[in-house]
Amino acid sequence: MKPRRPPPITLLIVVVIVLLLMGAAPGRALADDERQSLGDAWWTGPLVANSAGALPQGHVLIEPYLYDVRSSQVNTFGSLTYMEYAVTNRLMAGVVPTFGYSRASNGQNSAGIAQGDFSVLAQYSLTRFHEGSWVPDMALMVQETLPTGQYDRLSRPLVDAQGSGAYTTTVQLNTQMYFWLPNGRILRMRFNVGQSFSRAVPVNGVSVYGTPAGFHGHGVAGNAFLANAAWEYSMTLRWVLAFDLLYHYSRGAQVDGAITTDAGHAPLNFRTGSSASFGFAPAIEYNWRSNLGLIMGVRVFTGGHNSTHTVTPAIALNYVH
Numbered sequence: 143m144k145p146r147r148p149p150p151i152t153l154l155i156v157v158v159i160v161l162l163l164m165g166a167a168p169g170r171a172l173a174d175d176e177r178q179s180l181g182d183a184w185w186t187g188p189l190v191a192n193s194a195g196a197l198p199q200g201h202v203l204i205e206p207y208l209y210d211v212r213s214s215q216v217n218t219f220g221s222l223t224y225m226e227y228a229v230t231n232r233l234m235a236g237v238v239p240t241f242g243y244s245r246a247s248n249g250q251n252s253a254g255i256a257q258g259d260f261s262v263l264a265q266y267s268l269t270r271f272h273e274g275s276w277v278p279d280m281a282l283m284v285q286e287t288l289p290t291g292q293y294d295r296l297s298r299p300l301v302d303a304q305g306s307g308a309y310t311t312t313v314q315l316n317t318q319m320y321f322w323l324p325n326g327r328i329l330r331m332r333f334n335v336g337q338s339f340s341r342a343v344p345v346n347g348v349s350v351y352g353t354p355a356g357f358h359g360h361g362v363a364g365n366a367f368l369a370n371a372a373w374e375y376s377m378t379l380r381w382v383l384a385f386d387l388l389y390h391y392s393r394g395a396q397v398d399g400a401i402t403t404d405a406g407h408a409p410l411n412f413r414t415g416s417s418a419s420f421g422f423a424p425a426i427e428y429n430w431r432s433n434l435g436l437i438m439g440v441r442v443f444t445g446g447h448n449s450t451h452t453v454t455p456a457i458a459l460n461y462v463h
Contacts, residue, residue, distance in 0.1 A: 177326045180273060183376040186427040186435030186460040188384040191332040191372035194279040194316035196267035197228035202463050203236075209441075209456035216246045216300045220258065232267040240291070244301040256304045258291035271320060278319035283336075285312040294349035307350045308340040308363035323375075330374040338366040351397050357410060359399010364416065366392040374427070384437065386423035390449075392416060419449035433462040 187193055187205075197203060206223040219242065226236030240258035245251050263285040271279045291305020314336030321329045340363040345353055351361040372386040394414040400407045425439025438457045445451035 177322055178328050178376060180320065180328070182379055183328050183330075183382075184379055184429035184432045184435060185330065185374060185376075185382060186384075186429055186437045186458075188332065188372035188374055188386050189423040189425040189437060189439045189441060189456060189458070190386040190388060191334055191370045192265075192283060192314070192316050194267070194281040194318040194332065194334075196232055196265075196270070196279075196281065197226070197234060197462065199228050199231045201228045202226070203234075203461070204463075205458055205460045207456055207458040209454050212453045212455075213450050214247070216244055218242050218244045222258075226263075226265075234265045236263050236265075237261065238263065238285075242291070242304045244304070246298075246300040248300070250298050250301045252301045252304075256292060258304045259287050259306055260290045261285050261287045265316070271318065273320070278317045280318075281316045283312075283314045283316055285314070286310070287312070289343055293343075294345050294347055294351075294353075296348040296350075299348055299350070303350050305350070306363060307343055307345070307361060309343060310338050310340045310363065312336050312338040314368070328376045330376070332370070332372040334368075334370045336368045338368070340365060345397065345399065351395055352414065353397060353399070353410070354401060356401045356403055357399055358402060359397065359410070361398075362396045364393030364395050364414075366390065380429045382427035382429070384423075384425040384427055384439065386421075386425075386441070388421040388423070388441075388443075389419075390421070390443075391418045415448045417446070417448035419443045419446040435460045 203224065203226040206221060208221050211218040220240060222238055222240040224236060224238055226234050228234050238261040241255055242258045243252045243255045263283060265281050265283040268280040268282060269277050271277065287310040289305050289307050289309060293303055293305040293307030296302040314334055316334045318332045321331065323329055342360045342362045345351055345361040346358050347355050369389045370386060372384065375383045377383060394416050396413050398411045400409050421441060421443040423439055423441040425437050427435055427437045429435035436459055441454040441456060443449065443452045
C-alpha cells in the first residue's frame with residue numbers, strides 16, 4: 143500500500159515552520175552596526191499577501207495592479223486597485239475596484255473593458271511589532287465582495303464573464319514579522335489565513351455556474367479557505383526579493399432552478415465538486431522612496447483537484463501619502 147501524500151496545506155505549514163526556524167537560527171552575535179536597521183529597508187510588499195501593518199491616522203495607500211491571467215483556453219487582462227485610508231492609528235477602510243478584458247484561444251474577444259467585482263474592506267490592528275520582541279504585527283481584516291461584474295446572461299462565457307457571481311464575506315487574520323538573518327540582513331515574513339462565506343445570487347441563462355440557456359434560479363458559490371505565506375529579503379535599501387506560497391480550497395457551488403423550454407419547465411439542481419489548488423509567486427521590488435515602490439512578478443497556480451493551471455504575470459505600484 144502506497145503511503146498517502148500530505149495535502150498541500152500540510153506542505154505549506156511545514157515550509158513556514160522550517161523557514162521560521164531558519165530565520166531564528168542562532169549564529170554569531172552581530173554587533174549593532176553590523177545589523178541592518180529597519181529604517182535601512184524599504185518595502186513594497188509581496189505580490190499576494192496582504193499587510194498586517196497599520197498606517198498612521200490620516201494617511202492613504204494606493205496600490206494599482208495590472209495582470210494577465212493565462213490558461214489553456216483564455217487570457218484575462220485585468221486591473222485591481224487597493225485604495226485604503228487610515229481612519230485611526232489602528233483602523234483602516236478601503237475599496238478595491240476591478241476591471242477586465244478577455245481573449246480566448248478560439249478567437250473570441252471581449253466586447254471591451256468591463257467592470258469586475260467590487261470590494262469594500264476594513265482592517266483593525268491587534269498588535270504591533272517592536273524590534274527585540276517576538277510579537278508580530280497582527281490585524282483582523284473583513285472584506286465584502288459585491289458581484290458587480292457580469293456573471294450570467296452570457297452569450298460567450300469564456301470572454302463575457304468578468305465576475306464571480308457571489309456576495310462574499312471574507313474574514314482574514316494577517317500577520318507580519320521581521321527576522322535578522324546571520325548576514326545581518328532583514329527577512330520580512332507574512333502569514334495570513336482567511337475564510338470566505340458566500341450567499342445566493344439570482345442566475346439567469348448561461349453563467350459562471352455552468353448553467354445553460356433558458357435557466358432561471360439561484361446559485362451559491364462554495365465557501366473557501368485561503369492560507370498565504372510570504373517572504374521578502376532586503377538585499378539593499380531599494381531592492382527586495384519576494385516570494386509567496388498559497389493554498390486555496392473551495393467547496394462546490396450549489397445551483398437550484400429550472401430550465402424553460404417550449405415544452406415547459408424542467409427542474410435543474412446540482413452541486414459542483416470542491417476544488418483545491420496550490421500556488422507560488424516570485425517577485426522583485428524596487429523602491430524609489432520609503433513610500434513609493436514597484437513590484438514585478440508572476441503568480442502560478444499549479445492546478446489540482448478540479449482547478450485550472452494558470453500563470454499570471456503582474457506588476458503593481460505602491461504609494462503611501
